[in-house]
Amino acid sequence: MLVSGPETNSRRLAAEVDTVNRLExxxxxxxxICQVTGMGFAAIARVTxxxxxxxxxxxxxxxGMKPGGELTLETTICHEIRDSGASVIISDVASDPIxxxxxxxxxxxxRSYASFPIFLPAGEFFGTLCAIDPQxxxxxxxxxxxxxxxxxxxIGFALEQANRLAVSEASxxxxxxxxxxxxxxxxxxxxxxxxxxxxxxAGITLLEKQPTPERAKMLLARMRLSGDRMAALIADVxxxxxxxxxxxxxxxxxxxxxxxxITQVVxxxxxTHPGQAILVDCSDDLLIDxxxxxxxxxxSNLLGNALTHGVAEQPVRIVCAFAGxxxxxxxxxxxxxxxxxxxxxxxxxxxxxxxxxxxDGLGLGLYISAQxxxxxxxxLSVTSTDAETRFTFQMPIAIAS
Numbered sequence: 001m002l003v004s005g006p007e008t009n010s011r012r013l014a015a016e017v018d019t020v021n022r023l024e025x026x027x028x029x030x031x032x033i034c035q036v037t038g039m040g041f042a043a044i045a046r047v048t049x050x051x052x053x054x055x056x057x058x059x060x061x062x063x064g065m066k067p068g069g070e071l072t073l074e075t076t077i078c079h080e081i082r083d084s085g086a087s088v089i090i091s092d093v094a095s096d097p098i099x100x101x102x103x104x105x106x107x108x109x110x111r112s113y114a115s116f117p118i119f120l121p122a123g124e125f126f127g128t129l130c131a132i133d134p135q136x137x138x139x140x141x142x143x144x145x146x147x148x149x150x151x152x153x154x155i156g157f158a159l160e161q162a163n164r165l166a167v168s169e170a171s172x173x174x175x176x177x178x179x180x181x182x183x184x185x186x187x188x189x190x191x192x193x194x195x196x197x198x199x200x201x202a203g204i205t206l207l208e209k210q211p212t213p214e215r216a217k218m219l220l221a222r223m224r225l226s227g228d229r230m231a232a233l234i235a236d237v238x239x240x241x242x243x244x245x246x247x248x249x250x251x252x253x254x255x256x257x258x259x260x261x262i263t264q265v266v267x268x269x270x271x272t273h274p275g276q277a278i279l280v281d282c283s284d285d286l287l288i289d290x291x292x293x294x295x296x297x298x299x300s301n302l303l304g305n306a307l308t309h310g311v312a313e314q315p316v317r318i319v320c321a322f323a324g325x326x327x328x329x330x331x332x333x334x335x336x337x338x339x340x341x342x343x344x345x346x347x348x349x350x351x352x353x354x355x356x357x358x359x360d361g362l363g364l365g366l367y368i369s370a371q372x373x374x375x376x377x378x379x380l381s382v383t384s385t386d387a388e389t390r391f392t393f394q395m396p397i398a399i400a401s
Contacts, residue, residue, distance in 0.1 A: 020055035
């Protein structure tokens with residue numbers, strides 16, 4: 001029987017620290033946290049029942065912690081988070097009803113603090129994503145909490161993927177495909193995420209220079225849109241991780257009517273394309289066993305794709321049909337024919353269309369849609385001719401009255 005001693009545990013923890021440091025997205029995550037919150041120190045920490053170890057660090061306040069450095073576990077709030085599994089946000093220690101007088105802020109000299117637990121997809125606690133600053137910061141806001149939560153989930157999924165690849169999962173993908181995904185993932189975090197971040201940073205700078213109420217209202221609205229954009233990008237990357245890790249995209253299924261979902265999606269996207277006709281032919285009595293939010297996400301991706309790449313002179317058509325216990329929803333548009341070689345990879349991640357002007361997406365929409373279809377025991381297919389391009393989502397019907 002093998003015995004895990006102190007030396008073995010130290011080697012394992014050192015390997016885990018190295019794994020975090022090899023994740024290309026980590027520097028961007030820590031930089032984003034500091035830029036958005038104004039905090040000077042952010043870190044990913046491995047927290048066990050005995051040790052607190054810094055894995056990766058961004059430090060502009062000379063806190064003095066380096067990757068591999070350790071704090072005494074019992075002196076950290078992360079120790080409490082490991083036990084409770086709950087996040088902690090402190091905008092100002094001096095006025096916080098729980099942490100005013102707590103020994104940890106006094107020991108390490110911070111006034112503001114945020115720490116969120118990092119769990120691996122199987123539920124195992126890994127550590128924390130935390131940030132501190134010697135000055136008070138306005139942290140207890142939904143957008144700040146949302147940012148920390150999404151980044152913590154993203155790190156957990158990335159760690160799980162790295163662990164699986166280290167043992168046997170590399171056989172699931174070719175070496176070329178793995179390298180391509182890694183390169184594109186880095187591009188997403190290093191470029192696509194930096195665009196809305198730059199907008200937020202610019203807004204902060206302008207607010208500091210000209211903090212008039214009118215200008216603040218305008219800039220905050222722009223910054224909120226940029227924050228929503230960041231949230232959407234990260235949500236797509238998390239869905240990519242779920243699909244690639246083999247567990248698939250989770251769904252919460254219930255008996256539902258498809259017609260209201262289509263009406264909602266058409267209303268949302270139609271408002272952003274007022275000059276484009278959208279024709280719908282769908283029965284009101286068609287019921288399926290599905291996840292309303294995920295089905296809406298799939299249909300929104302397909303309709304958005306049709307509106308972006310179709311020609312404005314021809315309507316986008318949505319048609320529902322059911323036969324033989326199966327439902328089929330097709331969304332078609334006019335426009336250029338998709339080349340056969342492009343169709344072969346169209347449901348792969350990071351594939352962006354070449355036509356149209358909207359190139360802001362990551363190229364994950366069709367991949368995620370195919371994963372949602374599979375999670376509903378269904379399929380997603382595409383045909384393209386000189387006359388039209390048609391995407392068809394097919395899945396079993398629950399009840400057809």
